[in-house]
Amino acid sequence: MDQTYINMLFTIAMAIISGVLTLCGKYLNEYKEDLVKRTTDQDSKIIDIGLRVERLREDFNREALHVQRDFVTKEEYIAMISKIDSKLDRTLSALHRVDKTLAQVVVKGEQNE
Structure with a gap:
């Protein structure tokens, strides 16, 4: 190139x-x-x-x-906590009752089969 x-x-x-x-x-x-x-x-x-x-x-x-x-005063605090505690106890008792009733229904249902 x-x-x-x-x-x-x-x-x-x-x-x-x-x-x-x-x-x-x-x-x-x-x-x-x-x-x-x-x-x-x-x-x-x-x-x-x-x-x-x-x-x-x-x-x-x-x-x-x-x-x-x-x-809040100590008394008011204790009263409020006591109310909450009692409501929780009632709720827990109701849940236990529902649980027992439900268990009984399930057992009866199994026996009928």
Whole structure:
């Protein structure tokens, strides 16, 4: 081959390589800009969530202080616990009765078969 053809092929190859590298650079630049935009959006969301958490923490502290002012006496507490305990006992007794009745029905059903 003649040196001119080699120079032309080399020039064409370099042009193609330059074009490919330019396209890759353009793509990487767009990707970088998109990444910066997404990172900025994410940062603003994180800041917004941080502010919301702070507001919730302040609200919780106000409510916690409010609840601490509402005391009950020992007698009221014991009376309320006793009522709850007796309701639980009645519920448990009713459940035992239902359980016994159900067991009897099942036994009768098995005997009839």
